[in-house]
Amino acid sequence: MAEVTISYREAVAAGIAREMRRDPSVVCLGEDIGAAEGVFKTTVGLFKEFGAERVWDTPISEQAIVGAAMGAAMTGMRPVAEIMFSDFLACCWDYLANEIPKVRYMTGGQVTVPLVIRTANGGGLGFGAQHSQAVENWALTVPGLKIAAPSTPADVIGLMASAIRSDDPVVFFEHKGLFASKGPMPPEDHVVELGRAAVVREGTDVTLVALASTVPTALTAAERLAADGISAEVVDLRCLIPMDVTTVMESVGRTSRLVIVEENPYQGGWGGTVASIVVDEGFELLDAPVRRVASANVPLPFADALEDEVIPTADKVVAVVRGVAGY
Amino acid sequence: MSDADDLLAMYRQMAVIRRTEKAAYDLFLAGLVKGTTHLATGHEAVAVGASAALRADDYVFATYRGHHHAIARGAPPEACIAELMQKSTGLCKGKGGSMHLTYAAGGMLGSYAIVGAHLPMAVGAAWSAKQRGTGQVAVAFFGDGATNIGAFHEALNLAAVWRLPVVFVCENNLYMEYTPIGAVTAADHPAADRAPAYRLPADIVDGNDAVLVREAVDKAAQRARAGDGPTVVEAETYRHYGHSRTDPAKYRPADEVELWMKHDPIDVARARLEALGVPADRIRQLDEQVAAEIAAAVDAAKAAPAADVAEAFTDMWADGGAQWRR
Numbered sequence: 001m002a003e004v005t006i007s008y009r010e011a012v013a014a015g016i017a018r019e020m021r022r023d024p025s026v027v028c029l030g031e032d033i034g035a036a037e038g039v040f041k042t043t044v045g046l047f048k049e050f051g052a053e054r055v056w057d058t059p060i061s062e063q064a065i066v067g068a069a070m071g072a073a074m075t076g077m078r079p080v081a082e083i084m085f086s087d088f089l090a091c092c093w094d095y096l097a098n099e100i101p102k103v104r105y106m107t108g109g110q111v112t113v114p115l116v117i118r119t120a121n122g123g124g125l126g127f128g129a130q131h132s133q134a135v136e137n138w139a140l141t142v143p144g145l146k147i148a149a150p151s152t153p154a155d156v157i158g159l160m161a162s163a164i165r166s167d168d169p170v171v172f173f174e175h176k177g178l179f180a181s182k183g184p185m186p187p188e189d190h191v192v193e194l195g196r197a198a199v200v201r202e203g204t205d206v207t208l209v210a211l212a213s214t215v216p217t218a219l220t221a222a223e224r225l226a227a228d229g230i231s232a233e234v235v236d237l238r239c240l241i242p243m244d245v246t247t248v249m250e251s252v253g254r255t256s257r258l259v260i261v262e263e264n265p266y267q268g269g270w271g272g273t274v275a276s277i278v279v280d281e282g283f284e285l286l287d288a289p290v291r292r293v294a295s296a297n298v299p300l301p302f303a304d305a306l307e308d309e310v311i312p313t314a315d316k317v318v319a320v321v322r323g324v325a326g327y
Numbered sequence: 328m329s330d331a332d333d334l335l336a337m338y339r340q341m342a343v344i345r346r347t348e349k350a351a352y353d354l355f356l357a358g359l360v361k362g363t364t365h366l367a368t369g370h371e372a373v374a375v376g377a378s379a380a381l382r383a384d385d386y387v388f389a390t391y392r393g394h395h396h397a398i399a400r401g402a403p404p405e406a407c408i409a410e411l412m413q414k415s416t417g418l419c420k421g422k423g424g425s426m427h428l429t430y431a432a433g434g435m436l437g438s439y440a441i442v443g444a445h446l447p448m449a450v451g452a453a454w455s456a457k458q459r460g461t462g463q464v465a466v467a468f469f470g471d472g473a474t475n476i477g478a479f480h481e482a483l484n485l486a487a488v489w490r491l492p493v494v495f496v497c498e499n500n501l502y503m504e505y506t507p508i509g510a511v512t513a514a515d516h517p518a519a520d521r522a523p524a525y526r527l528p529a530d531i532v533d534g535n536d537a538v539l540v541r542e543a544v545d546k547a548a549q550r551a552r553a554g555d556g557p558t559v560v561e562a563e564t565y566r567h568y569g570h571s572r573t574d575p576a577k578y579r580p581a582d583e584v585e586l587w588m589k590h591d592p593i594d595v596a597r598a599r600l601e602a603l604g605v606p607a608d609r610i611r612q613l614d615e616q617v618a619a620e621i622a623a624a625v626d627a628a629k630a631a632p633a634a635d636v637a638e639a640f641t642d643m644w645a646d647g648g649a650q651w652r653r
Binding site: 027053056058059061063064066067068069070071072073074075076077079094095098099103104105106107108109110111112114143144166167168195241242243244245246277 | 388419421422423427429430431432441445446449450451452458459465478484485488489638642644645647651
């Protein structure tokens with residue numbers, strides 16, 4: 001029998017639907033998510049199955065969407081709010097920077113906000129400077145947010161389950177460039193714990209730490225490096241917070257070299273945090289400088305050829321790893 | 328309870344707020360309260376009048392000028408003062424401070440210091456109440472200055488479109504921090520005049536008369552509970568102090584200040600009590616009781632231990648800790 005597969009896009013709706021079936025307090029809100037089933041078709045079937053009482057279409061009103069999700073989360077609901085493109089998080093940034101991550105702490109634990117903010121993140125589709133950014137590092141700048149960014153359909157479903165069940169706020173980055181990708185359909189009770197990285201390819205010479213779209217990029221690079229006799233291990237970080245430092249450190253312990261592959265810009269990118277931890281706490285493990293392959297510090301250009309210049313590609317990873325391997 | 332008993336209870340609460348704010352002011356001058364405070368002296372009738380119209384399980388969201396709302400929803404004055412004084416017995420264990428007083432046990436879900444940010448939260452709490460079918464109402468209290476920020480408009484629109492049980496109460500004290508609100512707003516009544524654009528009813532009330540505020544909020548809450556959607560209430564009031572601790576409020580004309588000081592919400596309530604035949608002695612007795620109560624609260628807060636430094640790393644996540652990596 002052929003293995004049952006599911007696309008990353010379908011996995012988003014499937015993951016939400018599974019949680020909506022098991023918990024009536026899960027409700028969705030966002031622009032065009034209901035009858036229209038989402039501009040990326042990531043909410044297909046939800047409105048039909050759960051109706052307008054649980055899948056709410058909103059105006060283009062990001063502060064109202066995220067602010068209302070916060071108020072509902074404080075009072076017994078588990079809202080799943082969609083911000084259509086992650087670039088638009090800037091329109092409601094106050095809630096991600098000042099309100100949601102701080103309210104539990106500044107009230108001395110009186111208030112809890114179990115919510116998920118889902119958003120389509122990243123480039124590679126030629127949407128230009130305001131619809132293509134990888135902004136997972138924005139969320140990383142604020143203590144108090146959990147951050148998931150799956151790379152496979154099974155992880156979308158497993159991490160969605162954990163994110164919705166989490167009593168903490170989770171920013172859930174769905175990568176636009178991965179929506180069409182397919183993978184095995186996970187079992188009905190599939191849950192991936194937040195903050196557990198996965199070693200998705202074993203190797204002995206260098207560790208590639210990747211996230212979301214850069215996981216397939218790193219895997220492609222690893223395949224090509226293998227032909228050169230360089231054995232690369234690929235760690236899919238899956239979440240930025242909690243950050244699975246243990247898995248990264250164990251891998252670097254085996255390979256003694258670290259290359260971080262991240263789509264957000266080099267300046268302020270999450271790889272800087274990973275690098276600083278490894279250098280601080282694992283300096284003796286290293287036989288080569290830690291390198292980062294990140295997007296260039298320019299806005300995302302529109303033309304394909306220009307966009308490729310800016311974002312990480314397998315070619316760039318291969319070139320950097322060759323340099324590190326020669327140490 | 329009779330009208331007089333109801334009003335006495337409201338008067339008492341206003342007196343508690345007035346004394347607590349005075350204590351905060353004095354403690355600041357004595358160097359025992361740091362940072363800043365945005366005193367609600369003069370605004371008492373808005374919080375107390377509104378609270379009197381609400382159910383115990385309704386939700387309230389306030390601003391950084393929010394001491395009166397915490398107390399009106401039952402927060403113990405001692406815990407409020409202790410929070411200002413960075414004590415372990417503080418309402419938020421010393422992690423919130425003056426601008427973030429919160430009393431979730433009384434449905435007071437926070438004081439927010441980013442102007443306007445809590446209006447969409449109140450909309451969300453109302454949405455939640457509607458989903459759960461509890462008949463609860465959410466109230467957002469905000470200043471006149473908040474009516475020019477996007478979140479105000481986004482909140483009113485979404486609440487109107489979804490017909491949510493929310494009441495938007497503007498405490499219009501005529502000044503957006505140091506600037507007259509009229510000088511920076513293209514509307515005479517910054518909240519009420521905007522409501523019709525969202526097809527919402529609006530009431531303008533004397534915010535220094537707790538009875539009138541109670542009436543307006545009661546009407547709005549009944550409307551909300553009946554499923555008829557949100558209401559805007561604009562309560563006109565006045566700060567007795569400046570915007571914050573560092574502001575002597577010299578920008579306000581003397582005759583304006585005098586006019587409003589003569590219309591003190593506590594005097595208004597006292598006059599109503601006298602008109603209802605409550606003896607002056609009874610009121611004086613109550614004043615003395617409250618004075619003693621707040622003096623004791625200040626003493627207790629002073630005697631309490633300082634905030635526990637271990638608390639810097641608690642309450643971050645729902646598990647109570649602050650662990651961000653493994």
